[in-house]
Amino acid sequence: MPDGPENKYEYVARHLEKRIREGELSPGGRLPNERVLAAEYGVSVGTAKRAVRIVAGKGLVTIARSKGVYIADRENWA
Numbered sequence: 001m002p003d004g005p006e007n008k009y010e011y012v013a014r015h016l017e018k019r020i021r022e023g024e025l026s027p028g029g030r031l032p033n034e035r036v037l038a039a040e041y042g043v044s045v046g047t048a049k050r051a052v053r054i055v056a057g058k059g060l061v062t063i064a065r066s067k068g069v070y071i072a073d074r075e076n077w078a
Contacts, residue, residue: 012041012051020060020071031061031069 019025032040037048052069055061059076061069
């Protein structure tokens with residue numbers, strides 16, 4: 001978890017972004033749901049949800065209501 005002034009949601013978002021940009025999570029693939037991410041990072045579901053919204057704001061993922069969150073194609077990344 002963050003050592004300095006970084007919030008937990010920023011920490012999770014930064015790590016998700018890194019995983020996506022480095023190819024660990026491939027375009028078109030599905031991002032684990034927020035409950036899984038929360039357990040993986042040891043944070044609340046709300047924190048995981050906020051982190052996903054940050055990565056979505058950068059164009060790295062697309063949120064499909066009731067279907068999941070998918071890694072966007074590289075040309076959409078900010």
